[in-house]
Amino acid sequence: MKIVFLFILAYLLGSLQSGVWLGKIFFNKDIRQFGSGNTGTxxxxxxxxxxxxxxxxxxxxxxxxxxxxxxxxxxVSINPLWFGVAAILGHTFPIFGHFKGGKAVATSAGMLLAYSPTFFIYSASLFVIFLFLTSMVSLSSMLSAIIITISTIILPLIAPFILAKQDSLLIILAICISTFIIFRHRENIIRIKAGTESLIPFGLYYKKKHNEAQ
Structure with missing residues (x-):
């Protein structure tokens, strides 16, 4: 019963829609009605x-x-990653938001932080590098997910100080989560191909496009 209770608690934690609630409480605005309509960061x-x-x-x-x-x-003697998955499912399909949530990138990062802080720092660094190069959160998220998945296999062999051992569950989850992240970004992929994806005011690609517009 304790395991079941903790799984439910992890899902409910993931279901907390901080972006929606913060917007409604402090800005009188529902972010689901603006921008991409997404509830995430x-x-x-x-x-x-x-x-x-x-x-x-x-x-x-x-x-x-x-x-x-x-x-x-x-x-509880169970791989903690399972509870991270419950939170990811809660974030993506929140019971508090009619099961329509975010893309789970930040929550997945939080799972890695608890599992291996050094691997989290490595993964976060990848995201920042890709963000600097592309100026696109969506593309950076997808590229990072792919490289992180590959890294779960090779880092224990070449850099165990970052990720100490190969964990079959971590590898399987990385494959599933990266696939899911890419699937959730399918509309972004269309915009990236069309050259209409939103850019953040940061990085090399933004600077290039800004200079071209002048």
Missing amino acids: TNTFRVLGKKPGIAVLFLDILKGTVATSLPIWFG
């Missing part, structure tokens, strides 16, 4: 601004971290 940045976006990013990461830590805190 990127659309919060787009609709509400920088500070609310940072707050939601922190809270979405925290959801994954707390959920993944639950079995450790409560002495």
Whole structure:
């Protein structure tokens, strides 16, 4: 019963829609009605601004971290990644939001933070590098997901100080999550191909497009 309770708790944690609630409470605005209509960090940045976006990013990461830590805190002998998955499902299909949520990138990062802080830093660094190169959150998220998945296999062999061992569950989950992230970004892929994807005011590609427009 304890395991079932913790799984439910992890899902409910993931279901907390910080972007929606923050927008309604402090800005009298439902972010689901603006921008991409997404409830996650990127659309919060787009609709509400920088500070609310940072707050939601922190809270979405925290959801994954707390959920993944639950079995450790409560002495349950089960791979903590399963509880991270429950939080990811909650974020993507939230019971508090009619099962329409975000794309689970930040919550997945929070799961990695609880599982392996060094691998989280490595993964976050990949995202920042791709973001600097592409100026697109969507493309950076997809590229990072692919490289992170490959890294779960090869890093324990070549850089165990980053990821100590191969974990078959981590590898399987990385494949599933990266596939899911790409699937959830299918509309972004269409816009990227058409050259109409939104850019953030940061990075080399943004600078290039900004210079071309002048």
